[in-house]
Amino acid sequence: MPKTITEQHERKIAQMVRNWPVEHALDWNAVCIGAQVILAWETPPTRQALDKKIVIKVAYKNKKEQLKLEKQNLSGMPRPRSTLDAMKKITRLQMENDALKAELTKMAEVANRLIYNATISGLTRERLMAPLPTIHEPQVTLENSRR
Structure with a gap:
Protein backbone atom coordinates (compact mmCIF):
# COMPACT_ATOMS: atom_id res chain seq x y z
CA MET A 1 0.00 0.00 0.00
CA PRO A 2 1.58 3.33 -1.05
CA LYS A 3 2.14 6.00 1.54
CA THR A 4 0.00 9.11 1.11
CA ILE A 5 0.16 12.57 2.60
CA THR A 6 -3.33 13.61 3.68
CA GLU A 7 -4.62 17.18 3.83
CA GLN A 8 -4.34 17.05 7.61
CA HIS A 9 -0.68 16.04 7.26
CA GLU A 10 -0.15 18.88 4.76
CA ARG A 11 -1.58 21.42 7.22
CA LYS A 12 0.56 20.11 10.07
CA ILE A 13 3.73 20.15 7.96
CA ALA A 14 2.93 23.67 6.69
CA GLN A 15 2.37 24.81 10.28
CA MET A 16 5.73 23.29 11.25
CA VAL A 17 7.38 25.28 8.45
CA ARG A 18 5.58 28.51 9.46
CA ASN A 19 6.78 28.07 13.06
CA TRP A 20 10.33 27.19 12.02
CA PRO A 21 12.82 28.58 14.58
CA VAL A 22 15.05 31.36 13.31
CA GLU A 23 18.18 29.87 14.83
CA HIS A 24 17.93 26.73 12.63
CA ALA A 25 18.58 26.79 8.90
CA LEU A 26 15.48 26.14 6.80
CA ASP A 27 16.11 23.72 3.95
CA TRP A 28 14.14 20.93 2.32
CA ASN A 29 16.21 18.21 3.99
CA ALA A 30 15.32 19.54 7.46
CA VAL A 31 11.65 19.89 6.46
CA CYS A 32 11.62 16.29 5.22
CA ILE A 33 13.05 15.05 8.52
CA GLY A 34 10.49 17.11 10.46
CA ALA A 35 7.72 15.79 8.21
CA GLN A 36 8.82 12.22 8.95
CA VAL A 37 7.83 12.73 12.59
CA ILE A 38 4.45 14.20 11.63
CA LEU A 39 3.74 11.44 9.12
CA ALA A 40 5.04 8.70 11.47
CA TRP A 41 6.88 7.07 8.58
CA GLU A 42 10.00 4.93 8.91
CA THR A 43 11.79 7.03 6.28
CA PRO A 44 11.41 10.72 5.54
CA PRO A 45 9.36 11.79 2.53
CA THR A 46 11.24 13.09 -0.47
CA ARG A 47 11.64 16.77 -1.19
CA GLN A 48 9.73 16.28 -4.42
CA ALA A 49 6.78 14.69 -2.61
CA LEU A 50 6.51 17.67 -0.26
CA ASP A 51 7.14 20.21 -3.03
CA LYS A 52 4.12 18.84 -4.95
CA LYS A 53 1.84 19.89 -2.08
CA ILE A 54 0.89 23.54 -2.70
CA VAL A 55 0.21 24.35 0.98
CA ILE A 56 3.65 23.12 2.02
CA LYS A 57 5.39 24.74 -0.94
CA VAL A 58 3.80 28.16 -0.26
CA ALA A 59 4.57 27.94 3.47
CA TYR A 60 8.19 27.06 2.66
CA LYS A 61 8.61 29.94 0.18
CA ASN A 62 6.98 32.46 2.54
CA LYS A 63 9.08 31.38 5.52
CA LYS A 64 12.26 31.44 3.42
CA GLU A 65 11.44 35.00 2.29
CA GLN A 66 10.63 36.05 5.86
CA LEU A 67 13.95 34.67 7.13
CA LYS A 68 15.79 36.43 4.30
CA LEU A 69 14.16 39.78 5.15
CA GLU A 70 14.94 39.36 8.86
CA LYS A 71 18.57 38.64 8.03
CA GLN A 72 18.76 41.75 5.80
CA ASN A 73 17.19 43.91 8.52
CA LEU A 74 19.63 42.60 11.13
CA SER A 75 22.64 43.12 8.90
CA GLY A 76 21.72 46.79 8.44
CA MET A 77 21.52 47.48 12.18
CA PRO A 78 24.47 49.26 13.76
CA ARG A 79 26.32 47.14 16.30
CA PRO A 80 27.28 48.52 19.72
CA ARG A 81 30.99 48.95 20.31
CA SER A 82 30.94 47.18 23.65
CA ARG A 127 -22.26 58.40 16.40
CA LEU A 128 -19.04 58.66 18.38
CA MET A 129 -17.25 56.20 16.11
CA ALA A 130 -18.50 57.76 12.86
CA PRO A 131 -15.66 58.66 10.48
CA LEU A 132 -14.55 62.25 10.25
CA PRO A 133 -16.11 64.23 7.40
CA THR A 134 -13.96 64.84 4.36
CA ILE A 135 -13.22 68.45 3.58
CA HIS A 136 -13.45 69.28 -0.09
CA GLU A 137 -11.30 72.22 -1.06
CA PRO A 138 -12.96 74.50 -3.63
CA GLN A 139 -11.19 74.17 -6.94
CA VAL A 140 -9.69 77.35 -8.23
CA THR A 141 -10.45 77.97 -11.86
CA LEU A 142 -9.24 80.70 -14.12
CA GLU A 143 -12.62 82.47 -13.94
CA ASN A 144 -12.72 82.32 -10.13
CA SER A 145 -9.20 83.70 -9.80
CA ARG A 146 -10.06 86.82 -11.90
CA ARG A 147 -12.88 87.84 -9.61
Whole structure:
Protein backbone atom coordinates (compact mmCIF):
# COMPACT_ATOMS: atom_id res chain seq x y z
CA MET A 1 0.00 0.00 0.00
CA PRO A 2 1.58 3.33 -1.05
CA LYS A 3 2.14 6.00 1.54
CA THR A 4 0.00 9.11 1.11
CA ILE A 5 0.16 12.57 2.60
CA THR A 6 -3.33 13.61 3.68
CA GLU A 7 -4.62 17.18 3.83
CA GLN A 8 -4.34 17.05 7.61
CA HIS A 9 -0.68 16.04 7.26
CA GLU A 10 -0.15 18.88 4.76
CA ARG A 11 -1.58 21.42 7.22
CA LYS A 12 0.56 20.11 10.07
CA ILE A 13 3.73 20.15 7.96
CA ALA A 14 2.93 23.67 6.69
CA GLN A 15 2.37 24.81 10.28
CA MET A 16 5.73 23.29 11.25
CA VAL A 17 7.38 25.28 8.45
CA ARG A 18 5.58 28.51 9.46
CA ASN A 19 6.78 28.07 13.06
CA TRP A 20 10.33 27.19 12.02
CA PRO A 21 12.82 28.58 14.58
CA VAL A 22 15.05 31.36 13.31
CA GLU A 23 18.18 29.87 14.83
CA HIS A 24 17.93 26.73 12.63
CA ALA A 25 18.58 26.79 8.90
CA LEU A 26 15.48 26.14 6.80
CA ASP A 27 16.11 23.72 3.95
CA TRP A 28 14.14 20.93 2.32
CA ASN A 29 16.21 18.21 3.99
CA ALA A 30 15.32 19.54 7.46
CA VAL A 31 11.65 19.89 6.46
CA CYS A 32 11.62 16.29 5.22
CA ILE A 33 13.05 15.05 8.52
CA GLY A 34 10.49 17.11 10.46
CA ALA A 35 7.72 15.79 8.21
CA GLN A 36 8.82 12.22 8.95
CA VAL A 37 7.83 12.73 12.59
CA ILE A 38 4.45 14.20 11.63
CA LEU A 39 3.74 11.44 9.12
CA ALA A 40 5.04 8.70 11.47
CA TRP A 41 6.88 7.07 8.58
CA GLU A 42 10.00 4.93 8.91
CA THR A 43 11.79 7.03 6.28
CA PRO A 44 11.41 10.72 5.54
CA PRO A 45 9.36 11.79 2.53
CA THR A 46 11.24 13.09 -0.47
CA ARG A 47 11.64 16.77 -1.19
CA GLN A 48 9.73 16.28 -4.42
CA ALA A 49 6.78 14.69 -2.61
CA LEU A 50 6.51 17.67 -0.26
CA ASP A 51 7.14 20.21 -3.03
CA LYS A 52 4.12 18.84 -4.95
CA LYS A 53 1.84 19.89 -2.08
CA ILE A 54 0.89 23.54 -2.70
CA VAL A 55 0.21 24.35 0.98
CA ILE A 56 3.65 23.12 2.02
CA LYS A 57 5.39 24.74 -0.94
CA VAL A 58 3.80 28.16 -0.26
CA ALA A 59 4.57 27.94 3.47
CA TYR A 60 8.19 27.06 2.66
CA LYS A 61 8.61 29.94 0.18
CA ASN A 62 6.98 32.46 2.54
CA LYS A 63 9.08 31.38 5.52
CA LYS A 64 12.26 31.44 3.42
CA GLU A 65 11.44 35.00 2.29
CA GLN A 66 10.63 36.05 5.86
CA LEU A 67 13.95 34.67 7.13
CA LYS A 68 15.79 36.43 4.30
CA LEU A 69 14.16 39.78 5.15
CA GLU A 70 14.94 39.36 8.86
CA LYS A 71 18.57 38.64 8.03
CA GLN A 72 18.76 41.75 5.80
CA ASN A 73 17.19 43.91 8.52
CA LEU A 74 19.63 42.60 11.13
CA SER A 75 22.64 43.12 8.90
CA GLY A 76 21.72 46.79 8.44
CA MET A 77 21.52 47.48 12.18
CA PRO A 78 24.47 49.26 13.76
CA ARG A 79 26.32 47.14 16.30
CA PRO A 80 27.28 48.52 19.72
CA ARG A 81 30.99 48.95 20.31
CA SER A 82 30.94 47.18 23.65
CA THR A 83 28.72 45.26 26.01
CA LEU A 84 28.48 48.37 28.18
CA ASP A 85 27.20 50.41 25.22
CA ALA A 86 24.63 47.70 24.48
CA MET A 87 23.49 47.63 28.12
CA LYS A 88 23.15 51.43 28.16
CA LYS A 89 21.11 51.38 24.98
CA ILE A 90 18.85 48.60 26.29
CA THR A 91 18.31 50.51 29.54
CA ARG A 92 17.51 53.73 27.64
CA LEU A 93 15.07 51.91 25.35
CA GLN A 94 13.38 50.20 28.31
CA MET A 95 12.92 53.57 30.05
CA GLU A 96 11.54 55.07 26.84
CA ASN A 97 9.21 52.09 26.43
CA ASP A 98 7.96 52.46 30.03
CA ALA A 99 7.34 56.18 29.49
CA LEU A 100 5.38 55.48 26.30
CA LYS A 101 3.30 52.82 28.05
CA ALA A 102 2.47 55.28 30.84
CA GLU A 103 1.51 57.93 28.28
CA LEU A 104 -0.67 55.42 26.42
CA THR A 105 -2.41 54.49 29.68
CA LYS A 106 -3.17 58.16 30.38
CA MET A 107 -4.49 58.63 26.84
CA ALA A 108 -6.74 55.57 27.24
CA GLU A 109 -8.10 57.02 30.49
CA VAL A 110 -8.87 60.33 28.76
CA ALA A 111 -10.54 58.51 25.85
CA ASN A 112 -12.68 56.46 28.24
CA ARG A 113 -13.69 59.60 30.14
CA LEU A 114 -14.65 61.35 26.88
CA ILE A 115 -16.66 58.36 25.67
CA TYR A 116 -18.41 58.05 29.02
CA ASN A 117 -19.31 61.74 29.18
CA ALA A 118 -20.46 61.75 25.56
CA THR A 119 -22.61 58.68 26.18
CA ILE A 120 -24.37 60.15 29.22
CA SER A 121 -24.94 63.31 27.17
CA GLY A 122 -26.97 61.28 24.69
CA LEU A 123 -24.46 60.43 21.95
CA THR A 124 -24.55 56.82 20.78
CA ARG A 125 -21.44 54.73 20.30
CA GLU A 126 -22.15 54.59 16.54
CA ARG A 127 -22.26 58.40 16.40
CA LEU A 128 -19.04 58.66 18.38
CA MET A 129 -17.25 56.20 16.11
CA ALA A 130 -18.50 57.76 12.86
CA PRO A 131 -15.66 58.66 10.48
CA LEU A 132 -14.55 62.25 10.25
CA PRO A 133 -16.11 64.23 7.40
CA THR A 134 -13.96 64.84 4.36
CA ILE A 135 -13.22 68.45 3.58
CA HIS A 136 -13.45 69.28 -0.09
CA GLU A 137 -11.30 72.22 -1.06
CA PRO A 138 -12.96 74.50 -3.63
CA GLN A 139 -11.19 74.17 -6.94
CA VAL A 140 -9.69 77.35 -8.23
CA THR A 141 -10.45 77.97 -11.86
CA LEU A 142 -9.24 80.70 -14.12
CA GLU A 143 -12.62 82.47 -13.94
CA ASN A 144 -12.72 82.32 -10.13
CA SER A 145 -9.20 83.70 -9.80
CA ARG A 146 -10.06 86.82 -11.90
CA ARG A 147 -12.88 87.84 -9.61
